[in-house]
Amino acid sequence: MEKTIEFKGDITALKNEYTQFVHQPEIDSRKVSIRLIYSQPTDLHYGRYRSEDKILLEHTVKRLFFYGKEHCCNCEWEPETPAVGVYYVAGNKRSSGFPLPILNLQQIIITPFSTDYSSDWERIMNSLGKYNINLDTAVAIGSHLTGKTEHIEGFQNYWKKTDKPKLMSFKDIVGSRTIQQMMELATPSQYSKDTKVYDQKRRGQRRDRSITLEIRPNGVIRYYAASEYAGCGNGDYYTMFSPTMAFYSETD
DSSP states (O other), X not given: OOEEEEOOSOHHHHHHHXXXXXXXXXXXXXXXXXXXXXXXXXXXXXXXXXXXXXXXXXXXXXXXXXXXXXXXXXXXXXXXXXXXXXXXXXXXXXXXXXXOOOTTEEEEEEEEOOOOOHHHHHHHHHHHHHHTOOHHHHHXXXXXXTXXXXXXXXOTTOOOTTSOOOEXXXXXXXXXXXXXXXXXXXXXXXXXXXXXXXXXXXXXXXXXXXXXXXEOTTSOEEEEEEEEETTSSOEEEEEESSXXXXXXXXXX
16 A cells, blocks of 8 residues: 655645555554655755765655644644644654755655564464463454454554564573462462462662562463663563563553
């Protein structure tokens, strides 16, 4: 699926057509390639230095974003809000951009990346089953992979099979202990005597890393991890899918 926008000088119309396309449910706006077609060779910045500039008839950038009067960013969900300028993100930049030259701009061609990480998610699902941990997550992944649900339910970031799972090892916390050994070391929770918990934390100068394994009264085993800012209860949280490996779940 590809979208070609004919640019006729109306930045607001460009904003509306662009955002309507990239915010479709099946498209990740962060995973698109944008080709800018000019009628005359045009100079675009690709980095901090002039030596990185390119003078071409066709440029490829990562993303467009728009602003209104007094350089206030427009909300893409407000088509009635006029846009007076447009920026582009290119090169090794992640979010900061440069003003887009619109003189001689003829077309904007948007091509979504074709990505499918079903096999990665399937391996995670199978590992959850193998170690008998976080089985509700295994069910949620399976439901999504078979088309029963639009997302892998239960996560802040609405994971899809088109999202590459971000993995992290917590082997430095777990050491050589197996899940069975952690279960044997678990003690009654201070919040519920019927729940047993095994906790282990490693403090650092920048991050505190920890794992928690819970054995619920109904036999359900929850196993998760955290990488929090040092001395703070906030950070990144992970779902364990093997004794030492986890995938990113959410940020608090």
